[in-house]
Amino acid sequence: MSRSVSIVMYHYVRDLNSSRYPSIKARTVDEFRFQIDYLSKIGTFISKEELIDSVLNGSQLPENAVMVSFDDGYIDHYENALPILFDRKIEGMFFPPAEPIITNKVLDVNKIHFIIASEPDINSLVKQISTWTQAHAKLYQLTSFDEMWAKYAKPSSYDNAATVFVKFILQRGLPMTARNALVSILFRKYVSHDEAGFSAELYMSKDQIRMMSQCGQYIGSHGYSHEWLDMLDTEEQELEISGSVKFLNSLGIATNNWIMCYPYGCYPYSAVNEQFRALLTTYGCGLALTDHGGVANIDTDDKFMIRRIDTNEMPIR
C-alpha cells in the first residue's frame, strides 16, 4: 500500500490532422489511448472517492496509484476521452470552467491558443502587441514595451521566447481590461467573428457534462470564469468559487468534498493563505490540484496544492 498517486493532466485530446488548427498543442487520440493503456499496465487506477478518502481520512492507496484529469471542459473530452475511459471502467476527473459553457463565450486562454495557431509568424504578433500597447499606454497605464519584452521574453521548455512573451502578455502580463480588449481584437482578426458559434464547437454542453457524470466520471471546479485566482481579491475569489459550485449543482453534480483544479493549473504556494483556505473550506472543497509537477505525496503535499504530471512528461508510443 502507499500514500502517493500520479495524476496525469490533459488539455486538448484531438486528432490534429483533421483539425483546422494543426499547430494547437494536443494529445492525439492514439497517443491518449496509448497513455491510458500504459498507465493501466504500470499502475492501478483509483477513483475520486479513494483520492478524497486518502487525503481527508488518511486511508491507504494501492502501489503505483494513477489518475487522469482534464482541464477546460473541451468537447474533446466528451468525444475522444470519455469512450476510452468508459470502455476501461476508469474514472477521470474533468474540470470545466462555468462561464463559457453557460454564456457561450470563449475563454481568453483559448482565444490566445487559436490566435497563435492561426498566425504562423509569432513575430508578427509581437509587433502587433508592441504597436497596440504603445498606442494604449496612457489609457491603461502600461509600462513600456521594451521593459515588458526584457522581463518576459524568456524561452521555456515548451515554447521559444517570442511565444512565451505573447502568451504571458495576453494571459497575465497586461492589466485585465487591456488584455481582454487586445485579445478580442486579435481573435476577431485571426480566428472568428462568431464567438458564440466557436464556443459551442470548443466546449462541452451542459447536457454532455451531465452525461459524463452519469457515465461515472468526476466533474469538479475550474473556477467560474477561469481567472488567475491569486490576482483577485477575496470577494472576487469567492464569486469565482461560489459561481462554479452553483454551476455544478445546477447540473445535478454532488458537491460534497468537491475538487478544485486551479485555472491555468497554477497557484503560488504563498497565495494559499489562511483566508484562501477558509474560503475553500467554507464552500466544501476537499482538495485542490495544481500543475506543480510530480507524483502527489498525500502525506507531504498540502491538500490544497496537490501535484500533477503533465501528459508531455509521459511516453506516447
Ligand SMILES: [Zn+2]
Ligand atoms: Zn484551464
